[in-house]
Amino acid sequence: xxxxxxxxxxxxxxxxxxxxxxxxxxxxxxxxxxxxxxxxxxxxxxxxxxxxxxxxxxxxxxxxxxxxxxxxxxxxxxxxxxxxxxxxxxxxxxxxxxxxxxxxxxxxxxxxxxxxxxxxxxxx
Numbered sequence: 872x873x874x875x876x877x878x879x880x881x882x883x884x885x886x887x888x889x890x891x892x893x894x895x896x897x898x899x900x901x902x903x904x905x906x907x908x909x910x911x912x913x914x915x916x917x918x919x920x921x922x923x924x925x926x927x928x929x930x931x932x933x934x935x936x937x938x939x940x941x942x943x944x945x946x947x948x949x950x951x952x953x954x955x956x957x958x959x960x961x962x963x964x965x966x967x968x969x970x971x972x973x974x975x976x977x978x979x980x981x982x983x984x985x986x987x988x989x990x991x992x993x994x995x
Contacts, residue, residue, distance in 0.1 A: 873905040880932045886922035895923075908970060909963065913945060939963050942987065962988050 875883070883895040883903060895903050911920040925932065939945075941964025965986045972981045 872910055873907055875903040875905060875934075877901045877903060878933075880928065880930045882926045882928045882930075882932060884924050884926060892924070909945065909966060912961075912966075938967070941965075941967065962986075 877897050877899065879897050879899045881894065881897045883897070884892045885895055885905075887893050905921045905923060906918050908920045910918050925934070941962070943963045944960050945963055945966075946960040965988060968984050968986075971977050972979075
């Protein structure tokens with residue numbers, strides 16, 4: 872999950888269920904909440920990742936992502952009330968790298984970083 876501090880600068884958009892891009896209003900001193908792909912995978916798909924993008928407006932915009940350590944092993948957390956299937960544990964860094972190299976700026980760079988653990992590639 873990502874908490875995005877808003878600063879009044881527009882440009883953030885999220886994908887609606889009907890596939891349209893909708894503006895996220897830039898409300899000063901507010902937080903926009905984004906559910907990410909790791910949380911979707913961790914929850915067995917019960918929580919869906921928020922597809923989002925930023926449209927340039929000519930105004931300066933800052934984004935400071937924060938996450939766990941690349942070597943952190945993520946494991947399934949299950950309770951008696953959860954019905955989703957568990958998943959194979961994966962290293963966060965391997966998952967993140969497999970997602971990053973899908974961006975056009977990083978295509979062809981898969982071999983630059985070898986997985987720390989085999990079988991941890993990102994799954995859509």
